[in-house]
Amino acid sequence: MDKSETYMIKYIFTFLFFITTLFSDSNIMVGENDAVDNDFKISYIKDETALLNIEDIATQDFSKTTPNNFTLGYTKGALWLKFSVTNASLEERFIISLNESFYEVANLYYFDKKWIKKSNGVFVPIQTREVKESKLSFEVPIATGQTQTFYVQLQGKYSCFGKVTVEKKSFLHYNSILSMNTINILLFGILLMIVLFNLFLYLKLKEKIFLYYVGYSFFNLVYIVNMSGLLSYVGLGKYIYHFHLSAAFMIGFLVLFSLEYLKVKKYLKNYYKALRLLSGIFFILGILVLFSYQPWNKVINNLAGLTSIILILISVIIYFKGYSKSKYYILAMMTYFVFVVLFTFMVVGQFEYTFTTRYGFIIASAIEAIIFSLMLADRYNEMKDETIATQKVLIDIKNTTQDQLKKEVRNRTDDLTKTNKQLKLLIDERELLLREVYHRVKNNFHVIIGMLWFENTKVSSEAQKFTELINRIKSMSMIHEHLYNSSDLVNINLKEYLEKIVRNLSASYGDINLQMSDMSNKVIVEFDHAISIGILVNEVLTNAVKHNQEHKNLSIKIALYSEKNRTFLIIQDNGLEFKKAKNEDGLGLKLIDQFCKKLPNSNYTFDFNEGTKFKLNFESTHAHI
Template identity: 25%
Template sequence: MQLYIIFILIFTAVFPAFADVTANGISDRDDRTVYLYTGDASVTDPFQLDAARFKPMPDRFSLGYTREPHWFKISFKSETDTPLKRFVSLEDGFMFDRVDFYQIRDGKLIKVTNDGVYVPAKVKEEYYHGAVSLLTAEGKGVTDIYVRAETKTPCLINLRIVDETAFNHYNKLRMFFLSLLTGSMLAIAFYNLFIFFSLRSKEYVYYFIYVISALIFMQAQTGFVVDMYGMYGDTRTNLFISVYLMSVFLLLFTQQVLETKKHLPMLHKIFNAVIVIDVLGILAALVLGMKETLFLQTPFVMLTSVVMAVLSVAAIIKRIHSAWYYFIAVGISIVTIFISSMMLMGRIEYTIFTRNAYFFGCVAEAVLLSWLLSYRINSLRSQTIAAQQELIDMKDRANKQLESLVYERTKELEVKNAELENLAVMDELTGLYNRRFLLATYDKKLKTCADEGKYLVFILLDVDFFKKYNDLYGHHKGDDALKKVSGILIHSFRRTSDHVFRIGGEEFVVLCTADTQEEASELGETLRRNIEAADIEHKEGVDGKLTCSVGVYAVNDAEVNFSTAYRIADQELYESKNGGRNMVSVFKG
């Protein structure tokens, strides 16, 4: 379904480009100028028109709703002696009551052609859906084509002067895309109608009638009913009543899918009132005739648009299911309605886009609302599956309750065991690793360094005069001092390959890596300076501070076991103490 909808969007999106093909290089390259007559247009003889009252105009423009006839003039200039044949057409001529073409050359009337809704078919030049006249230009010179147009609908002027090849090419393309659109819209409508037969849900019927009404309206707006069904005059124009049908069934569809009676009771009542107004509009159209009906349609449509806009925002605020789909669909429709309304009233420029804005807005709205219905189906299916799954889950929960309890107890035991393991390798006071973990780690670290060609630096540190510190400040302060020294060690050795251990009392070990013995010596010296720089008071220490003595052994032999490494580092530590403490001694062997 999604691929099908994408297919529709692609073809309807490219239609304006094809529709405008003859205005951009195929054959619309003749020298001509279009004029609008600004004087009294009630005259019926082109020779009575004041030439000074014509003003230049673009090929496309809108004069809005008007009851008065209008005169136009196209001055067609031929630069060759070769006879030319051109089709002069009003693209929206199918909306005009009467269109008269007068071809004048050198002050002489050459040809008169009549067209329009109320002109008998036998007197028309039946070339296609718009008002058209065949122009023949003999030799060089200027041929003036005067056009007198009368309409009950908005006066839309879209002039074309094209050769026969381009004329036929355009008509084939136009019929192809209009036929494709008609078939696609019917497919969407009947697809949802078939879903209604399965689900018996009223919104699908409302949607079906809405899409069919929109399709009829678009066929009337594009002249398709003239081409395919031969409907002229009031029989054709009465199809514009479909606008009111669109409004009625779109409102009913909205009430159903958004459950306005339940979620938005006040707006639900307003919707009912607008539906009544639209029904009265249908009755008025049958009584008043098409001229008055078309004039009244714009405020009716705008009223419905405003109500739907307010509802879509309120639905989003209320977090109603699928409200965003509706909001986007209505938003596109309102924008295109506004553009089309302004163009029809002559307030904005007539272009291919403004002429067909509502046309494409209807298609986009129909597609989005179809998505909304599909989304509802998927949501209902998901809710059913979720309910079934909930029953299965309840059964599973009951069956697995004992298993869950066993699992939780097992996890608790694993956590406790992990805590015990941590306690076994962690120093309780400082949070550093203890001697047991040092013994387990040494061989692995040594092998890694040997593989990487680096030194394993074994740093043995002892806090100077720590017994005196305890005697002088108390064991509580002593514990605090050891914690501070531990923090300095951790801060000094933060690489992932560094490990710090407390192996007893005031004695610490650091295992780290270095590329050279000089780097190993510098690591020991950095550690000593950092502890001295902490400026921990020790009245009987070196220079009145708490300091440390350090022994460093850079191991580069994979055969050196822990006992040997410890013994050598301890010897260097002894040298530091004998040398006056607060020193670093490095093994040079």
């Protein structure tokens, strides 16, 4: 037996010992001979019609008798009790109590010149009662040396049981009230703490077993409050039958809790679904009680007894299947079951009404709740140990995984390094090849330009046409020269490219002033777009020079900038007005129109106010830096 099991058993027996010290019978019974007599007889008759009044009853022959601790079972109609009290003391005010709270009708009659009736019952608010306690009690006068006969009319849906007590109206009576209510409040407090504690555990762990136990403990608490009569103190006595749903809900949650704790799904898988269905039946019966107390209350009581037997048998089977901790469950259920059986036999009139038969199941319920709580505390420790063990395994896995991951990262890094080296070699080879291609293309263009220049020297009449053709070819050659000397073989810095074209034209036409405005950002374009723009600029500048040959101070300004994802190119001269209509068939304008169309979403215009202004804009496809 481990340490936790030893502590559990120790706590159980300590609690049992404490409970047995709380009860002492201080009731004073005053009998016919002015002696304290707990064994006197009470006469009774049953009025199944419930139509007889006190005058009719007083003439009846009360031939049947029962011990004062009466248990007369379920009675149709009304039950009448008759007893006499002789007062041999100096006290003349007494409290007669039935020791129970659940009768709907509890009327006391005695004759004093006329019939005196004192009414009470579970539905009578406690603040309007003559004796303000949950037990149905009456204050009566008995003169010293006199004997008074009393009749009590009882009617209700419960079995008829109880104990008639006669006490002096003194502190002894209120002490007896205090002792019973103290026990009820103590049990209420124990169960409430259990509910709150297990609710906390459920919110922390999210384990269903703790939620089921919260449901079981809560409805157990409600059931005990209902059966003890404490509802009368909060004005809820009229709902006594409705609160009997707590019995059904309590058993329903007990079944669910038992399934989880006993691990029925693991050890008795075939019975798991059937038992869950059984728990659902109890919840349905609890709802039906709200609409009709009988016959559903009897169904609940009978089915609850059968369910307790089933759960005990299952726990025993599971114990022998190897789950040793089910022995605590067996102890708790057997304790509770024994006292429930005693109570059941008392209710049907087979056992005498005693403290053990009447209240034993309530005490046993509290004991069961405490044992279950200790079981769950042990389960919590077990889960915590499992969590720690799992965390340790996860840490080991994590460490192992990290080592494997580091090794894999090193391998991947080595592979990537090798791949990157290979890629770099390929890229270097590609760049070298492209540079060689651009170099060869540039040389080819220079050969063509040299051949044209040589022809130009021979045919002087066609000199201007040769110059224009040479400049056009040079503008294309400059792209390849630019890329050959550039670190970026794909994208062209348009400003640098245009500056080269301007320098070339300035060298060709030395008597003009060509200016480019400064730009704070550079415009990047693709290779094909750069060629188109180069040809456009070459044609516009060539036209400006060609149509202003007699202008002595010809000045041409070039502006290039970008705004909102569009690039703008403006070329303006101060020469004579360009007659566009006369030159529409010229090669230059045709080239301008065709190469403008090659630029994305482009458009261009000519303005002839104070010289000629060419404006071009197109969509930028690269970021501007």
